[in-house]
Amino acid sequence: MNLEKLFKPSSMAVVGVSKSNPLSPGRIILVKNQFEMNVKVHGIHPKGGEIEGIPLYEKLDELPEIPDLLVIAVSAEDTLEYIQQCADLKIPAAIIIGGGFAEIGGEGMKRQEKLEKLAFDNDIAVLGPNCIGVYAPPLVDTIFLPTERITRPPKGSVALISQSGGVLIDQFFVKFKERNIGVSTAVSIGNRAVVDETMLLEYFSKVDKETSNIAFYLEGFKDKRARDFLKAAKESEDTVIAFFGGITEQGRIATQSHTASLAGNSKILFGALKQYHVIHPHSERELLTYLKVYDVLSQKKQPFGQKRIVYGNVAILSVSGGHGVICSDMLQKYGLTPVRFTEEEKKQMHDILNPVAREIASFNNPIDLTGSVLDRDIENMISFLSDIERIECIILLLLPYPPNISFQIGRRIANVVVSKKKPIIAFLPYVEKYSLIIESLELSNIPVFHEIKEAVQAVAALKLRTRIYNLKKNNIFWE
Amino acid sequence: MNLEKLFKPSSMAVVGVSKSNPLSPGRIILVKNQFEMNVKVHGIHPKGGEIEGIPLYEKLDELPEIPDLLVIAVSAEDTLEYIQQCADLKIPAAIIIGGGFAEIGGEGMKRQEKLEKLAFDNDIAVLGPNCIGVYAPPLVDTIFLPTERITRPPKGSVALISQSGGVLIDQFFVKFKERNIGVSTAVSIGNRAVVDETMLLEYFSKVDKETSNIAFYLEGFKDKRARDFLKAAKESEDTVIAFFGGITEQGRIATQSHTASLAGNSKILFGALKQYHVIHPHSERELLTYLKVYDVLSQKKQPFGQKRIVYGNVAILSVSGGHGVICSDMLQKYGLTPVRFTEEEKKQMHDILNPVAREIASFNNPIDLTGSVLDRDIENMISFLSDIERIECIILLLLPYPPNISFQIGRRIANVVVSKKKPIIAFLPYVEKYSLIIESLELSNIPVFHEIKEAVQAVAALKLRTRIYNLKKNNIFWE
Numbered sequence: 001m002n003l004e005k006l007f008k009p010s011s012m013a014v015v016g017v018s019k020s021n022p023l024s025p026g027r028i029i030l031v032k033n034q035f036e037m038n039v040k041v042h043g044i045h046p047k048g049g050e051i052e053g054i055p056l057y058e059k060l061d062e063l064p065e066i067p068d069l070l071v072i073a074v075s076a077e078d079t080l081e082y083i084q085q086c087a088d089l090k091i092p093a094a095i096i097i098g099g100g101f102a103e104i105g106g107e108g109m110k111r112q113e114k115l116e117k118l119a120f121d122n123d124i125a126v127l128g129p130n131c132i133g134v135y136a137p138p139l140v141d142t143i144f145l146p147t148e149r150i151t152r153p154p155k156g157s158v159a160l161i162s163q164s165g166g167v168l169i170d171q172f173f174v175k176f177k178e179r180n181i182g183v184s185t186a187v188s189i190g191n192r193a194v195v196d197e198t199m200l201l202e203y204f205s206k207v208d209k210e211t212s213n214i215a216f217y218l219e220g221f222k223d224k225r226a227r228d229f230l231k232a233a234k235e236s237e238d239t240v241i242a243f244f245g246g247i248t249e250q251g252r253i254a255t256q257s258h259t260a261s262l263a264g265n266s267k268i269l270f271g272a273l274k275q276y277h278v279i280h281p282h283s284e285r286e287l288l289t290y291l292k293v294y295d296v297l298s299q300k301k302q303p304f305g306q307k308r309i310v311y312g313n314v315a316i317l318s319v320s321g322g323h324g325v326i327c328s329d330m331l332q333k334y335g336l337t338p339v340r341f342t343e344e345e346k347k348q349m350h351d352i353l354n355p356v357a358r359e360i361a362s363f364n365n366p367i368d369l370t371g372s373v374l375d376r377d378i379e380n381m382i383s384f385l386s387d388i389e390r391i392e393c394i395i396l397l398l399l400p401y402p403p404n405i406s407f408q409i410g411r412r413i414a415n416v417v418v419s420k421k422k423p424i425i426a427f428l429p430y431v432e433k434y435s436l437i438i439e440s441l442e443l444s445n446i447p448v449f450h451e452i453k454e455a456v457q458a459v460a461a462l463k464l465r466t467r468i469y470n471l472k473k474n475n476i477f478w479e
Numbered sequence: 480m481n482l483e484k485l486f487k488p489s490s491m492a493v494v495g496v497s498k499s500n501p502l503s504p505g506r507i508i509l510v511k512n513q514f515e516m517n518v519k520v521h522g523i524h525p526k527g528g529e530i531e532g533i534p535l536y537e538k539l540d541e542l543p544e545i546p547d548l549l550v551i552a553v554s555a556e557d558t559l560e561y562i563q564q565c566a567d568l569k570i571p572a573a574i575i576i577g578g579g580f581a582e583i584g585g586e587g588m589k590r591q592e593k594l595e596k597l598a599f600d601n602d603i604a605v606l607g608p609n610c611i612g613v614y615a616p617p618l619v620d621t622i623f624l625p626t627e628r629i630t631r632p633p634k635g636s637v638a639l640i641s642q643s644g645g646v647l648i649d650q651f652f653v654k655f656k657e658r659n660i661g662v663s664t665a666v667s668i669g670n671r672a673v674v675d676e677t678m679l680l681e682y683f684s685k686v687d688k689e690t691s692n693i694a695f696y697l698e699g700f701k702d703k704r705a706r707d708f709l710k711a712a713k714e715s716e717d718t719v720i721a722f723f724g725g726i727t728e729q730g731r732i733a734t735q736s737h738t739a740s741l742a743g744n745s746k747i748l749f750g751a752l753k754q755y756h757v758i759h760p761h762s763e764r765e766l767l768t769y770l771k772v773y774d775v776l777s778q779k780k781q782p783f784g785q786k787r788i789v790y791g792n793v794a795i796l797s798v799s800g801g802h803g804v805i806c807s808d809m810l811q812k813y814g815l816t817p818v819r820f821t822e823e824e825k826k827q828m829h830d831i832l833n834p835v836a837r838e839i840a841s842f843n844n845p846i847d848l849t850g851s852v853l854d855r856d857i858e859n860m861i862s863f864l865s866d867i868e869r870i871e872c873i874i875l876l877l878l879p880y881p882p883n884i885s886f887q888i889g890r891r892i893a894n895v896v897v898s899k900k901k902p903i904i905a906f907l908p909y910v911e912k913y914s915l916i917i918e919s920l921e922l923s924n925i926p927v928f929h930e931i932k933e934a935v936q937a938v939a940a941l942k943l944r945t946r947i948y949n950l951k952k953n954n955i956f957w958e
Contacts (some may be wrong), residue, residue, distance in 0.1 A: 023882040063513035099839060145850075145880045151910055164801025166850075170790070170878050171805070171931075175910045217805060245801060250817060253801075254845050283932070284805070287676075304938045320735075322724060324641025324697060326650070326763070329730035338729060360578060366733050371645075399649050401624045403502045432631055452650075 001004030003195060003203040005093035005127045007136040007185050007350070009068030011040040013060065014294050015082055016073030016097070023096050025144035026073035029133075030054060032363075034149060038138045042067060053182070060085050071133065071142055076100025076111055080131065082350045083115060087122035094119075096128035102191050103130055112373055113137040120196040131190025132165035133434050143169060156182010157298045158291055159204040161197060162217040163189055164245070171284060180442060181292045184210040198229045212300040215291055219246040222310035227476045230276040234477060237470035239294050239465060241279040243287045244269065256275060275478040277468045287455055290435045290451065293458040294465065296447040297423065303445035304421045308466040309392045312336035314459055315385050318397035319405075321375050322425070327452050329395060334460035338365040339391050352380045371402040375409050386420035392426040393459050397452065400434055410440025423462070427455040443471050482604050482674060482682040484572035484613040488547030488666050490519040495552030496530060496578075498614060504576050505552035508612075509533060518618045522571040539564050548572045550612065550621055552560055555579025555590055562594060566601035573598075574621055581670050582609055591672050600675040610669025611644035614662070618801040622648060636659010637770055638683040638836065641696040641723070642668055642675055648805055650763060651696070659921060663689040675701040677708045679824065684715035691779040692718045694770055698725040700733045704749075709755040713956060716900035718773050718944060720758040722766045725750070742911035745872025756947045765936060768928065772937040772946065775926040776902065782924035783900045787869045787945040793938055794864050795845035797876035798852050798884075802906070803845030804877060806931050812944045815938035817844040818870050831859045850881040854888050858895050870911035872938050873903045876931065879913055897923050902941070908932040908949045 012033065025292045033041045034054050049277045057063050060082070060220050070091050073084050076348070079096055086094050096238035100111040112129070120124040127133060133142030137155055141147075143165075153176035162168035163168050165188040176183060185208065186198060197216055214236065221229055233240045241363075246255035247266040281287040297303060313337050318324040319325030330337060341349070348365040354359055356374040369377060378398075385394050400409065417424050426441055428434055430450035438448045449455040471477075481752035491512065512520045513533050520854070521542050524535035535800055536542050539561070540551070549570050552559050559573055565573050572919060580591040581796040606612060612621030616634055620626075622644075629648050631657035639655075644667040647931075655662060664687070666679060676695055683690045693715065712719045726736035727744040737787030752759045760766040776782060793815050797803040820828070825842040832840055836851040846857060859876075864873050879888065895902050905920055907913055907931035917927045928934040 028882075076616070087533075100702045134708025148912075149882065151908070161803070166799025166878060167801035167805065169648050169880060170799065170802065170908050174910055178909065219801075245804040245808060248808045248811050250810050253843065254804040254807035255500070285930075285932075319648065320643065322641075322646035322696070323649065325643070325724040325730050325733040326646070328733035329724060331729050333725050361736045364732065397647060401628045401648060403507075403625050403628065429630070429649055429656065431653055433627075451764075452763075468916050472574065 001121055001195070001199065002092065004093070004207060005068040006125050006127055007134060007208070008139060009039055009093065010038065010096070011042070011065055011067045012069040012071060013042040013063060013067040013072065014071045015044040015058065015060070017043045018160050019045065019049065024073070026071070027051065028146065029071055029073065029142050032141055037141050039140050052189040060089060067091060069095065069140070070409065071095045071097065071145070073097040076108065076129070080090060080111065080114055081128065083118050086124050087118060088445065089126070093125040094127070095131070096126060097131065097133060097142070097144060099130040099281045101129045101193065112191065113304060116193050124194070126194040127187070128190040129193060130186040132168065135186040137202050145169070153177050153183045154180060155184070155462065156295050156302065157184060157210065157212045158182060158295050159184050159200075159208065159211040159214045160186040161189060161200050162187070162216070162369065163192070163219050165190070165215060167245070170319070175288050177332065179215060179288055179292050181278070181288065184208065189205065192222055196262055197224060198222070198225050198232050199231045200231060201236065201240065204236050205232065211238060212298040213241065213294045214289060214299065215287070216242040218242060218244055220396065225249050226272070230272060230278070232470075233276045233278045237281065239299065239468075240277070241281065241290060242273060243281055243284065258420045273468060277472060277477070279286055279464065279468070285454070289454045289457045291322065291335070292460045293447050293461050294448070296442065296445055296464065299465075304423050309462040310466050311392060312459060313339050313390055313392045314395050314465045315339055315388070315391045316384065316395045316397065317370060317381055318366050319360070319369050319399050319402065320449050321368045323397040323399070323452060324368050327395060327456060328366055329457040330453055334456050336456065336459055339388070341365060343389070347440070348383065349384060352384060353377050372404070373402065374404050375406050375412055378409065379412050382413060382416045383420060386416070386422035392423070393462070394422060395455055395459065396424055396426045396430050397455075398426055400437055407436055410437035414440055414444035417446055425455050427452050455463050480602055480604050480674070480678065481571065483686060484547040484679060485604050485606055485612060485674070486687070487618060488518055490544055490546045490574065491548035491550060491551045491619065492521040492523055492542060493552065494539070494840060496522045496524050496525040496535065498524065498528065500528060500610065504551070505550070506530065506624065507623045508520050508550055508552065508621050511626060512590070515626060516616075516618055516620050539542065539568060546570060548574065548619070550574045550575040552623070555587065555608070559590065559593055559597065562597050562603065562605065565603050566597060567574065570603070571692060572604040574610070574612040575604070575605060576610065576621070576623060578609040580608045580672065591670065595672050603673070605673040605925070607669040608664070608672060611647065611667040614665040624648070626712050630656045632656050632662045632781070633648040633659060634663070635774050636663060636691045637780065638660060638663050638679075638687065638690040638693045639665040639709075640679050640694070642667070642671070642698050643696060644669070645865060646696050646724070654767055658767060658771050659773050660767065663687060668939070671701055675704060677701070677704050677711050680711045680715065680719065681707060683747055684711065684717050689834065690717060691777040692720065692770060692773045694766070695721040695722060697723055705751070709751060709757070712755050712757045718758065718778065718947075719756070720760065720769060721752060722760055722763065722764065745915060751953050756794045756951060758943065758947070758955075764933070768936045769932045769940045771928070772904070772926050772940050775924055776941065784900050786939040787948070788902065789945050790844050790871060790939065791938060791942045792818050792869055792871045793874050794818055794847070794867070795847050795876065796860055796864065797872045798850060798878050798881065799846045800841070800874065800877070802876040802931060803847050807845055807872060809932055809935040814940055814942065815935065818867070824867070828860065828863060831863060832856050844957065851883070853883050854885050854891055857888065858891050861892060861895045861903065862899060864902035865895070871902070872935055872941070874938065875899060875905045877905055877914055879907070886915055889916035893919055893923035893925060896925055904934050904937050906931050
C-alpha cells in the first residue's frame with residue numbers, strides 16, 4: 001500500500017462541510033487547507049453552493065479532477081459509503097476524522113471490519129478512523145482545531161506518529177515548538193484500522209526523504225503486528241524511538257476507555273524494543289531531549305562530519321561553579337566520563353584566560369571560568385578543548401548574566417565550532433531576552449537545552465545512537 | 480545573633496565603588512539599590528565625590544547615620560579592616576561580596592578565621608565572603624549583575640538559601656519566574672564564615688513572618704553543624720526542603736574546586752534528612768514542583784481551609800483521552816489512587832454533560848470529556864466532583880484547543896473552586912496565548928503546571944506535607 005498520497009497529495013477533497021457551523025471539523029479543515037496550506041482543495045456538500053469563496057460540489061464524481069486524498073468528516077454510517085466511492089473513483093488515500101467504529105464496540109466493531117476489507121481490497125490508504133489526521137507541511141493540515149489556538153512545530157527531520165490526537169497536538173507540538181524540534185510529518189493514527197504504525201515506520205524509513213528520525217507515541221501495538229513493527233525497525237536506517245502510554249495497571253484501565261488497546265506486559269515489551277534497537281525513553285522529557293539532539297545533529301545531515309561519540313568522554317565548560325557541580329553529579333548516571341586534564345593542559349588553559357579570571361578560575365573538569373570571563377576567553381577555551389583528541393564532546397554551561405559577556409557570544413562560539421567541528425551541547429537559561437544567543441548557536445547546529453540534566457542526557461543520547469549504529473551495522477540482534 | 484538587619488535594613492552603605500568602571504560589583508550594587516530598591520543607600524569612596532547623583536563619603540564614620548548594613552566589595556585584605564569598623568561603629572550586619580578567604584586555602588583560611596572571630600566577638604551578622612548576598616524585595620538587592628540581564632522571581636512565601644550564587648540566580652530565579660513561584664527572601668551564603676544555613680533556618684522559621692517554606696541548595700553542611708541544622712528543622716513550623724549538589728563522586732571532585740565542602744556520605748545524609756522531616760526532592764524539577772504547590776497552597780495561607788490531603792485519592796478530569804492515560808500511568812508511582820465511581824455517579828455525570836459530549840465521553844477515572852466539551856460542562860463536572868467526599872483533590876488536564884472552550888474558562892473554573900473549596904491542581908500547556916487562563920486560575924490559588932508529571936507530583940507533595948505535619952505534631956522522630 002502506497003502512503004505517499006496521504007502526505008504529499010497534489011489535490012484533496014473534504015466531505016462533511018457544514019454551512020451553518022463554522023467550527024465544524026470538516027469546515028475548519030476545508031478553510032484551513034485552502035488559505036494556509038499548499039494543497040489544492042475541493043469541498044463537497046449535498047446542496048452545492050460555496051463557503052468563503054470555495055465552490056462546493058454536490059458529489060465526488062462531479063469534481064473537476066480525481067483528488068489524491070479524501071478527508072471524511074461525516075457520520076460513521078455515511079463514512080463507509082464514501083470509502084466505497086474512493087474505490088469506484090480510484091482515489092488512493094482517505095482520512096477518516098469521525099468516531100463510531102471499533103472504539104465504541106458492538107456495531108462499531110463490525111463497521112470497522114467492513115472498512116478494513118474495503119480499504120485493503122481496493123488498496124486505499126485509509127488513516128483513522130477517530131483521528132485528527134496529518135500535519136504535513138507545507139501541503140496538508142487536517143487538524144480540525146483553529147490554527148490560532150494550537151501551536152505548530154517547525155519543519156525538521158522527525159516523523160511523529162501518535163495514537164492520541166490530543167497528545168500529538170499538545171504534548172508534542174507545544175513542546176517541539178518550545179524546544180525548536182523540527183517535524184517532517186505528524187500523523188494521528190486513531191483506530192489504525194488500515195494504516196498502522198508498522199506501515200508508517202516502513203514508509204518514513206524507505207520512501208520519505210525528509211525524515212531521519214521516527215518517533216511514536218503508542219498505547220500498544222496493533223494486534224499481532226508487534227513482530228512486523230520490530231522487523232521494520234531493525235531494517236530502518238533512521239533512528240526509531242517509541243514512547244508508550246498505558247503501561248501501568250491504572251494506565252491500562254484508562255486506555256480501555258480511550259482507544260481500546262493494551263500495552264500488554266511492559267517488561268516483555270521494553271525488552272523487545274531494546275533487542276531491536278528501538279530507543280525507549282524513560283520519560284516524555286527524555287524523549288524530547290533525544291529528539292532534539294537527533295534532529296539538530298541528524299544522521300542524514302551530520303553537520304560535524306562522520307565522527308561519532310563512542311565513549312562519552314566530555315569536558316564541562318562553565319561560568320558558574322554550582323552549575324559545574326550539578327552537571328558533574330549527573331555524568332555517571334548517564335554513562336559519561338569527564339576527561340582528566342594534564343598539568344600542562346591546565347597551565348595552558350590558565351595562560352589563555354584574561355588576567356582577572358585566570359586567578360580565580362578552576363581548571364579541573366568541570367572548568368569554571370567564573371563570572372569574570374570575557375567573550376574571547378570562551379572562544380579560546382572552546383578552541384583549545386576542541387583540539388584535545390580524547391574529548392568527544394564539550395558541554396557548555398553558559399549564563400549570559402555577567403556584563404562582560406556580550407550578546408554576540410552565540411555567533412562567536414558558533415564560528416569556532418563550525419571550523420573546529422567538535423560536537424558541543426549547550427545549556428542556556430530559557431529566557432526570552434537570550435533568544436538571540438540561543439538562535440545563533442542553533443543556526444550552527446549547536447543544540448541548546450534549558451536544563452543541565454537535558455544537556456547531559458543529550459550527550460548520552462548521541463552515545464546511544466552510535467552504539468545502535470554499530471550493532472545494526474554488524475547485524476547484531478537478540479531475537 | 481540577630482539577622483534581621485541583613486534582610487530588612489532601613490539604611491545601607493557600600494564600599495568598593497569604582498568611579499572608572501561602571502560594571503564593578505560595588506558600583507552596580509550602589510546604583511541598583513538607589514534607583515530600584517527601597518533601602519536608603521550611601522556610597523563610600525576614599526576620595527569622596529559622587530556617582531550618578533549619589534554622594535560618596537570618604538570614610539564610614541563620616542556618614543550622616545550609622546547604617547544597618549554594610550556591603551563590602553573590596554579586596555580580601557581591606558575587607559577585615561571594614562569589619563573592624565563595623566565593630567567600632569556598631570554596624571550590626573555586613574555582606575562580603577569578594578573572595579580570597581577559605582576557598583583559596585592557605586593565607587585565605589587564616590583570614591577567614593580572623594573574620595569569624597571578629598564577627599562573633601562583636602555580634603555582627605556577616606554574610607559571605609565569596610557570595611552575591613541577598614535579594615530581599617522590596618528593600619535590598621546586592622546581586623552585582625545588571626538587573627536587565629537577570630530574571631527576578633515574584634514575591635511569595637519561599638525563603639531561598641543557596642551555597643552557589645550562580646545556581647541561585649539561574650537555576651532558581653529563572654525557573655521560579657517561569658513557574659510563578661514567589662520568594663520572600665533569597666540568600667547566597669558563599670563561604671558561610673559566620674551566618675550559615677542553620678542560623679538562616681532559625682531566622683526564617685522564627686522571625687520572618689512572610690516565609691512559610693524554606694528551601695536550600697547546599698553542597699554539604701557547615702562543619703559539625705549538621706546536627707544543629709536537623710534540630711532547627713525539627714522545631715520549624717515551616718516546610719523545610721533541601722536539595723544537594725556534589726553528592727556523586729564526580730560532583731564531589733567538582734565541589735572541591737568550587738566551595739571547598741563535601742556532601743559527605745549521601746546515604747547517611749538522606750537518611751538523616753528524612754528522619755528530621757526535611758523534604759529531599761530527587762531532582763531539581765521535583766524541588767520546583769514542591770515549592771510551587773507549597774507556595775500557592777502555603778500552610779500559613781490555607782486558601783481551601785484546614786482540610787488536608789491524607790490518602791491521595793484523586794479524580795482526573797481531562798478533555799483528551801491520551802492525557803488521561805499518561806496521567807493515570809503516573810499515579811501509582813507517586814502513591815496516589817484514582818477513586819472508583821459508582822454506576823449512579825457515572826449516570827449523573829453523563830446527564831450533566833451536553834448532548835454531543837455525553838455520548839462520546841468516558842466516565843471512568845480518568846474522566847475524558849472529549850474535545851466536544853463546553854465551558855459549562857467543565858464547571859458542572861468540577862462542581863459535581865467537589866461534592867464527592869472521598870475525592871481529596873481533582874487533577875484537571877485542560878487543553879484550550881477546542882473552539883468551544885472560551886478564554887473565560889479560567890475565571891469560570893476559579894469561581895466554582897472558590898465556593899467549593901476542593902483542592903484542584905491543573906495542567907495547561909505552557910503557551911503564551913493561554914496566559915490569561917493560567918493567571919485566572921492562579922489568582923484563585925489553583926496551581927497550574929505545564930507537565931502532566933508535575934501536576935501528579937504536586938498532589939503527592941501535598942500528601943507528603945500532611946504526613947510530615949502529623950508526625951511533627953505527634954513529635955515522632957527517629958534520632
